[in-house]
Amino acid sequence: MPTAPLHALLARHGGAAGLAAAVRGGEVAAAEPVRAARERIAALDPALHAFTQVLEATGPATGGGSGLELAGLPVAVKDNIDVAGTVTTLGRPVGERPPAARDAEAVARLRGAGAVVVGKTNLPELASLAVTVNAHHGDARNPWDPDRTAGGSSGGSAVAVASGMAAAALATDTGGSALIPAALTGVCGFRPTHGRIGLDGVAPLSPSMDTVGVIASHPADIAAVVRVLDGETGESPAAPGLKGLRVGVLTGWFQDEASDGVLARVHQAVRGLVSAGASARPAETPSAHLVLRHARTIYRAETAASFAGLVQPGRSYAPAVEARRTNPHGPADLARARAFREAWRAELLSAFADADVLIAATTPITAPRLDAPENEATTALIRHAYPFCLAGVPVLSVPAGLDGGLPVGLMLAAPPGEDHRLLALGAVCHDAGLFTHSDT
Numbered sequence: 001m002p003t004a005p006l007h008a009l010l011a012r013h014g015g016a017a018g019l020a021a022a023v024r025g026g027e028v029a030a031a032e033p034v035r036a037a038r039e040r041i042a043a044l045d046p047a048l049h050a051f052t053q054v055l056e057a058t059g060p061a062t063g064g065g066s067g068l069e070l071a072g073l074p075v076a077v078k079d080n081i082d083v084a085g086t087v088t089t090l091g092r093p094v095g096e097r098p099p100a101a102r103d104a105e106a107v108a109r110l111r112g113a114g115a116v117v118v119g120k121t122n123l124p125e126l127a128s129l130a131v132t133v134n135a136h137h138g139d140a141r142n143p144w145d146p147d148r149t150a151g152g153s154s155g156g157s158a159v160a161v162a163s164g165m166a167a168a169a170l171a172t173d174t175g176g177s178a179l180i181p182a183a184l185t186g187v188c189g190f191r192p193t194h195g196r197i198g199l200d201g202v203a204p205l206s207p208s209m210d211t212v213g214v215i216a217s218h219p220a221d222i223a224a225v226v227r228v229l230d231g232e233t234g235e236s237p238a239a240p241g242l243k244g245l246r247v248g249v250l251t252g253w254f255q256d257e258a259s260d261g262v263l264a265r266v267h268q269a270v271r272g273l274v275s276a277g278a279s280a281r282p283a284e285t286p287s288a289h290l291v292l293r294h295a296r297t298i299y300r301a302e303t304a305a306s307f308a309g310l311v312q313p314g315r316s317y318a319p320a321v322e323a324r325r326t327n328p329h330g331p332a333d334l335a336r337a338r339a340f341r342e343a344w345r346a347e348l349l350s351a352f353a354d355a356d357v358l359i360a361a362t363t364p365i366t367a368p369r370l371d372a373p374e375n376e377a378t379t380a381l382i383r384h385a386y387p388f389c390l391a392g393v394p395v396l397s398v399p400a401g402l403d404g405g406l407p408v409g410l411m412l413a414a415p416p417g418e419d420h421r422l423l424a425l426g427a428v429c430h431d432a433g434l435f436t437h438s439d440t
Helices: 006-012 015-026 031-048 105-112 155-162 179-185 219-230 260-275 288-310 318-321 331-351 374-382 388-391 419-431
Strands: 052-056 073-080 116-121 144-150 168-173 188-191 212-215 246-250 279-283 357-361 394-404 408-415
Touching: 006 015, 015 031, 015 219, 031 052, 031 116, 052 155, 073 155, 073 219, 105 116, 105 168, 105 219, 105 288, 105 374, 105 388, 105 408, 116 155, 144 419, 155 179, 155 212, 168 394, 179 188, 179 212, 179 374, 179 394, 179 408, 188 219, 188 419, 212 219, 219 394, 219 419, 246 260, 260 279, 260 357, 260 408, 288 331, 331 388, 408 419
Parallel strands: 073 116, 073 168, 246 279, 246 357
Antiparallel strands: 052 116, 168 212, 188 212, 188 394, 357 408, 394 408
């Protein structure tokens, strides 16, 4: 009997948690979801370049066990996160490094819950850009238009989910690296509260902003994975009602450079929320225009230190890596940037006094072409996400329709620690179809 496509299995059983329950209960053969993923990888990955390495068996594909919350689920892991026995390439050639001795904490938790790692996903060298260009493994191509980028630096993880090659994928996120690719490929991406998920076994970039992220097709699928990653043992939060929800619509910096088509999707999403009983008002963050300047100062200082331990002597690296190996900023610059971060965090958190959730387009534009200058594309794509990343708050990107045939993402942000409430809200909005609209 032919294997059902992975997306069909997920839809039939109500998502990742439902499919895992079906595997645990014997309704679905333990190996079937993984087989479906591998068939899809074989068919699509030669053209899309989602994976740096396809793995044969790196987790249990077993049925029973009441504790296996993710039983049989095929997951992909970004190739800057360790999987035992597999080289962590960091986007470099496979033969440059020895295999990892043990799983990263996040991978160990997933495998302990029954998930199966089907492969390591593509990224720009050392996760250094917001587009996944890679001379060693091929550029990750957007399933909606293979001549366009899938974003980055977790582009391979987003492509794997968007094209049905994995039920969920681990990403990393420093300045939007999980949110941006999810938005550009029409899936959901989540950046948790900074520090919520352990980074043991994850290659550092800018540690004060780094976090593990999750990409999946539905917020509820992300929630199922995050509950395993953060060890949340309590009951899932009740689905929040939209009636009375206070929505802060970010203005200024978060709209000034957005395309007309992207803004139209944001406005339609707001109207959908209001029609469901929410209230919406503009939310102003006067210092947002200063974020990138100060965030880059912190990023360059921390990245130069991280790369000193990752770059191997005598090897040449991509221009984006070479440019980030030195820190052009002095101690006084770094001190000012860190002071700004604290002030910015307070400013952003004050916006939640009048809003339960803040929203903005995830990116001001849809996916750029692959031949667009990589630094220009990166600067454009990180514009909206970076302010949240610098503040360390949880952010969810959900699909908000199409502009010119390409996906648009909408960010929902909540105060620190409200990760699971945010994911529950995202699931309600997703299921109600509030953010899915026709093309412009």
